[in-house]
Amino acid sequence: MNRDFIGYLLGLIIFIIGIPYVMFLAAGSPNLAEIGLIRWIIVIVLAIVGIGLSVWSIVYMKNVGGGNPFDAFNHEIAPRTSSLMTEGPYGICRNPMLLGVFIYHIGVLIAIFSIGALLVFIIEILIMNVQVKKEEQRLMKDFGKAYEDYVKNSNRFLPKLK
Template identity: 75%
Template sequence: MFRDIIGYVLGLVIFIIGIPFVMYLASGSPSLAQITLIQWILLILLTIFGIGLSIWSIVYMKNVGKGNPFDAFNHEVAPRTSSLMTNGPYGICRNPMLLGVFIYHFGVLIALLSLGAAIIFIIEILIMNVQVKKEEQRLRNDFGNEYIEYTKRVKRFLPF
């Protein structure tokens, strides 16, 4: 139970608060008044959709996979899933939680419209791709042919 909570808190601190804050700082800490109405609307819509997809994925992972999402570069921070999830949000793409985070952070990028925020966003995508590839190796080892067949049917990030 304690390790579950650690995983959720780390995810919240890093992905929901931390990276957007670093994007804000990298953009020169603009005044919120500088953000246009259109930017605010896009930020709100992408935040709701992105975080909603991530929460759906986390709940699905906990209920179906009996695990927690926070696994960093093959270091088990919280209990890993005990079964391969291929339905629900994981039928859309293999990493719906991360896709949701990227959608949310893209909304932040639109609101900030700065080179600094874009660089942070690109660095995040590159680092998370390395993490995902490490995780895919573990999933191949844990679930074998079932995982390999799943990767043939479902894309890594984008559902199309």
């Protein structure tokens, strides 16, 4: 099986299906039929924006960076990028794929609206922050000064206000 495909499949299972499902369970499996129309519209918009940003980032990473996003705690699941990306979605922040996932998960939080789901989200952010810091060490080794400059001019997850 193609390593790229495995990386994409793992991302889908973990971030698009798995974490929202854990959030749902942590919320006590609420009845989603009771969500009002306005909340559903907000949830759908955040899902489209978040998943759209993540997909754009993945496509950009494949086409420009020559690699795949799934690199877990310094274990190469799929081929790593061979070019530093600072434009396109990577001009927004250093981790636009995760920003997209977080936007999507905020939509899930709005749908579920529970402390349990919020705790899952906070734990996800903490774990991903550790993962990203490990990834940044590797990127510094791979791209040196160019990556150092990119770090100075961008934020890890949020867009930089100029």
